[in-house]
Amino acid sequence: MLIEMKISALAFDPTMNMPLVILKSDDGKQILPIWIGMLEAGAIAAQLEKIDVARPMTHDLLKTMVESLGGTVDRVVISDLTDNTYFARVFIKRADEEIEFDARPSDSMALALRTNAKIFADEGVVERSRKVDLPQAQPGVDEQEKWREILENMDPEDFGKYKM
DSSP: OEEEEEEEEEEEETTTTEEEEEEEETTSOOEEEEEOOHHHHHHHHHHHTTOOOSSOOHHHHHHHHHHHTTEEEEEEEEEEEETTEEEEEEEEEETTEEEEEEEOHHHHHHHHHHHTOEEEEEHHHHHHHTTOOOOOSSTTOOHHHHHHHHHHTOOGGGGTTTOO
16 A cells, blocks of 8 residues: 655654654655665755756756656655665656656655645565664664654654754
8 A cells, every 4th residue: 555655854863864754644654764865865955945956956957858759757756665775666647658767765755746636655665674774883772763762753843944
């Protein structure tokens, strides 16, 4: 089953020195944290903040290409989690056909934001994300349990406004 998600927060995880996107279900009961690269975080932040750029970014180019070829981005789906790596699918509609592409979740989300496409996550991915292996920062501290507690009790205001 697919769960509709929204980007709840974009933050910087100082323990892993990486940006982090927090997806949350509409009812707030499901949370999906996805660590992403710096460049992808910049592309997502630029769209969230409605920052105009002088030249099109890659995701702007993809949007223009899809639309110029008569298609629309219908939805993106965070579809799998294998060996701590997330996978996504982008669904393009054109005329009477649907075209599906493999993509990184960060690129999928950046494209979805630019095209107003819905973001979904597979229920199994959300469930398995609770078991993602996190590195141990301090001996004796259960980082997985610490992160699980933080994410389950998180309020988007805790992160500020998409601060990087």
